[in-house]
Every structure is written in structure tokens, then in C-alpha cells.
Amino acid sequence: MKLHLQRPGDQNQITSYAPGELRINDNVYQRSLIVAPRWMQADWAPQTFEELQSDSFAEIIQHRPEIVLLGTGRRLRFPAPAVLGQLRATGSGIEVMDTTSACRTYNILMGEDRDIVAALLMIELA
Known part of the structure; x- marks a missing residue:
């Protein structure tokens, strides 16, 4: 489990992550989600990598962020180009990584006041 110093304010910060669980501020989530500094979508529809669709x-497309992080679970996996096609068309930068790396990167970029969104598939239980 990783712990991060919580910043004051009303931003959504990932404070810990482990297989089967993400903690954002004081709330624990056990399903995939989308998080941005000022909004989030809990219980994001794809719960597995195989369920990802365009x-x-x-x-995320409605918000048109500068950067989108896609956390693909326990390990890094790249979706088919068609899955990310509509998202790429918005001009957002897209980074695909395992969910642990996406959580760390989200917090760093959020701390830099970047326009960031992380779409995080849950880290699978071993």
C-alpha cells in the first residue's frame, strides 16, 4: 500500500492504492473509477481490461482534459487503437500504464495543477 501526504483543499487526491482498493481523500473504492482533481465518476462501467470500449x-471526452492516464490494472496492457480513437480525436495526451503507476503519476501531475484525468481499472487481487 502506498501512502501520500494529503494536500489541503477540495481536490481529489489518491491517498492509497492496493489490489482491490483505491482510496481517494477519505473514501475507499473497490471498483474501477475515473478521477480528476475536481470531479470523479465512481463505479466506472469497464471493470476489466477486456471490457474497455470506445x-x-x-x-472524459466531455471534459476535454489536457492529459488522460489509463491505468490497466495489475500490469500494463495497451488497448486496441479503435478503443482509444474517440479519445485521441479530442487532442488530449493519452498515457497508458499499470494502475499503480497511473495513481502515482496522477498525484504528481495534479500537484503541478495540470488538467489531468485518470481512468483506473482496479488492481486485481492475486
């Missing part, structure tokens, strides 16, 4: 990113 329409999985509709909420």
Missing part, C-alpha cells in the same frame, strides 16, 4: 471514455 464509449467507455464518454465522460
